[in-house]
Amino acid sequence: MNKVYDMTGKRVFVAGHRGMVGNAVVRRFAGEPVDVVTAGRSELDLRDQAGVNAWFASNRFDVLILAAATVGGILANSTRPADFIYDNLMIETNLFEAAHRNGVERIVFLGSSCIYPKHAAQPMSEDALLTGPLEPTNQWYAIAKIAGIKLAQAYRQQYGHRYISVMPTNLYGIGDNFNLEGAHVLPALMRKAHEAKLAGAEELEVWGTGRVRREFLFVDDLADALWFLSEHYDDSEPINVGVGEDVTIADIAKMISEVVGFEGRLRFDPTKPDGTPRKLLDVGKLKTLGWSAKTPLREGLQSTYEWFLANAGELRL
Numbered sequence: 402m403n404k405v406y407d408m409t410g411k412r413v414f415v416a417g418h419r420g421m422v423g424n425a426v427v428r429r430f431a432g433e434p435v436d437v438v439t440a441g442r443s444e445l446d447l448r449d450q451a452g453v454n455a456w457f458a459s460n461r462f463d464v465l466i467l468a469a470a471t472v473g474g475i476l477a478n479s480t481r482p483a484d485f486i487y488d489n490l491m492i493e494t495n496l497f498e499a500a501h502r503n504g505v506e507r508i509v510f511l512g513s514s515c516i517y518p519k520h521a522a523q524p525m526s527e528d529a530l531l532t533g534p535l536e537p538t539n540q541w542y543a544i545a546k547i548a549g550i551k552l553a554q555a556y557r558q559q560y561g562h563r564y565i566s567v568m569p570t571n572l573y574g575i576g577d578n579f580n581l582e583g584a585h586v587l588p589a590l591m592r593k594a595h596e597a598k599l600a601g602a603e604e605l606e607v608w609g610t611g612r613v614r615r616e617f618l619f620v621d622d623l624a625d626a627l628w629f630l631s632e633h634y635d636d637s638e639p640i641n642v643g644v645g646e647d648v649t650i651a652d653i654a655k656m657i658s659e660v661v662g663f664e665g666r667l668r669f670d671p672t673k674p675d676g677t678p679r680k681l682l683d684v685g686k687l688k689t690l691g692w693s694a695k696t697p698l699r700e701g702l703q704s705t706y707e708w709f710l711a712n713a714g715e716l717r718l
Contacts (some may be wrong), residue, residue, distance in 0.1 A: 402632055402690065402691050404631065404632045404633060404656065405590065405633060405634065405635040406506075406507060406632055406635060407469055407565065407632065408433065408434075408464065408628075408631055408632050408633065409434050409435070410434060410435070410436075410437050410462050411436070411460035411462075411463040411464050411497070411507075411544075412435070412436045412437065412438060412461070412464070413430060413435050413436065413437050413462060413465075413466060414438045414439070414440075414460070414464070414465050414466070414505075415427050415430070415437060415439055415466045415468060415588040416440075416447060416465060416466065416467050416468060416469040416485065416496060417467070417468035417469030417470065417640075418440075418468075420468060420469070420470070420472070420576070421466040421494045421574060421575070421576040421578070421620050422569075422572065422578050422624070423439075423466070423469065423490075423512060423571065424467040424575070425575065425576070425621050425623065425624035426466050426468060426574045426624045426625065426627055426638075428621070429438055429441065429621065429624035429625055429628055430466075430628060432522045432708045433628065434530060435464075437480070437548075438460060438462055438529040438674055439598070440456065440460075444456075447469050447491070447492045447495060447496065448488060448491040448492060448495065449495070449693065450491075450494075450498075451671075453458050453495040453496065453499045454495075454498075454499050454502065454503075454507075455528075456499075457499040457500065457502070457503040457505075458500075458502075458503055461503065461504075462505065463505065463506045463507065464505070464506065464507040464508075464509070464592070464631065465496065465500050465507070465508045465509070465511050466485075466506050466627060466631075467492075467496055467508055467509065467510045467511060467549075467675070468491070468535070469492050469496075470488075470489050470492065470511070471489055471492075471542075471544075472542070472578075472585075473485070473542075473578075473585070474584055474585040474586060475530070475538050475539070475586075475674055475676055476581075476588060477581060477582060478538055478541065478542055479538055479674075482541040483541075485539075485541040485542045485545065486541040486544060486545050488544065488636065489542065489545035489549075490545050490548055491523060491631065493510070493545065493548060493549040493552055494548075494552065497510075497549075497552045497553070497556055497564070500562075500696055501556055501560060501562065502535055504657045505562075506562075506563060507563050507564070507565075507566070507641035508553060508556075508562070508564040508682075509565055509567060509627055509630065509631055510550070510552075510553050510564065510565065510566045510567065511551050511567055511569060512546040512547075512549060512550055512566055512567065512568045512639060513542065513543065513546050513568065513569065513626075513683055513716050514568055514571065514616075514641070514682055515535070515536065515539045515542060515543045515546070515680075516530060516535075516543050516546050516547050516550070516568060516639075517529045517530060517678075517680075518532055518533030519533065519534055519535060519536040519537075519677050519678075520533060520534075520586070520678070521533060521649065522525055522623075523639070523670055523679050523681050524645070524681040524684075525681065525682055525683055526641075526683040526685070527617050527638055527639050527640065527641060527683075527686065528638075529638065530547070530550070531547070532670070535716075536676060536677040538674055538676055539676070548622060549566065549577050550566045550645055551696040552564075552567045553565065553637070553714050554566075554637045557637050558637070560680055561604035563635055564639075565630065565634055565635065565636065565639075565640070566639040566640070567626070567627065567639065567640055567642055568639045568640065568641045568682070569618060569623050569626075569641075569642045569643070569682065570616040570617070570641070570642065570643035570644070570681075570682045571585065571586075571587070571615050571616060571617050571618065571680065572585075572617075572618055572620050572623060573585070573587040573588060573617055573618075573619065573701065573702075573705055574619045574620035574621060574704065574705050574708075575621070575705065576620070576699060576706045576708070577620075577705060577709075578587075579591070579709060579713075580594045581593070586608075586615065586650065586653075587653060587657070587702075587705075588705075588709075589615060590607065590653065590654050590657050590708065591657050591660075591661060591705065591709065592703075592708060592709070593605060593606070594654075594657050594658050594661040594663040595614075595661050595663075595709070598661055598662055598663040598664075599667060602665055603665045603666065604665075604666045604667070605654070605658065605663060605664050605665055605666070605667050605668065606652070606667045606668050606670055606672055607650065607654045607668065607669050607670065608669075608673035608674070608675075609650060609669065609670070609671065609673050609675035609676070610650075610669055610672060610675055611649060611650045611651035611654065611667070611669040612649055612650070612651065612675075613675045613676060613677070613678050613679060614647040614648065614649050614650075614651060614679040614681065614682055615649075615653065615679075616643050616644060616645075616646065616647040616648075616680060616681050616682060617644070617648070617650065617653065617701070618642065618644055618694060618696060619694070619696035619704070619705075620669070621696065622644075622695055622696050623642055624692040624695070625692075625695075626642045626687070626692055629690075629691075629692045630642075630687075630690075632676075633690055633691070633692075634690065636677040640686055640687055641682040641683060641684050641686065641687060642682075642684065642687060643646040643681070643682035643684045643694070643717060644684070644694040644698075645681075645682070645683075645688075645693075645694075646681070647679065647680070648698070649683040650675075651667065651669070653698075654667050655667065656698065656699060656702060657702060660699065660702045660706050670718050690695075693713070699703060
């Protein structure tokens, strides 16, 4: 397929390089003919408008991969709604405006599958956006991400900038957050299964009924998709990135237990929230362009657990 944008020789700023997604992007882009730029929090607070504008002016680059965000699971979203909407709105508006002011040619904005309505038809296609109410447990994050999509569209419409939005499904992998206060379901279950195994526990508690369904994409596959889309996608509408199939939470808990080596039983707690009943993305548009995920779920889980074991001593648990 012909490229719509040639990344060769471009200077690329990866915002959020310390996070799971940003780190995977840095790893993936390192093998390509581009110059990758990053900035730590001590150097650049993305919520500081003046600081962002000054940094962009003195660190010229061509492409922005906007992977920076305040993220978390149901517990974090429920207890820190102001953080989730404020931080993400500030990051997005500051970066889009600074990019516009300083001649950045391309923005690849990362959204989330939570932008779609709670009861959207499954699998969820890109045109489901804004067709119904959001899932209440993560609406603050979702609204901020929807604002990011609209920012990309607005700057494209008014100024002709080639800014695009990418909507990944639930992510996991190397560099994930295993802190139970902020972790998403997969790393939270993996840590709990690991600790249950070490303690010789007879059971593993799983939030909710276990019947809701989720789609999981290995983060290195997302990074590969971002490289592909940087060169092959240039449209105002967002594009979904996923694997095109989902599993129940009970299934993923069982698979994680097998990978970790926990041999006890699963105990589901229906008093805890399930969240959205199902979240499966329609990835037909992406497959038509010529890209598909490559990492099987069990293989991705094994890689993630191996990384967790190697780094557990340094993680903020």
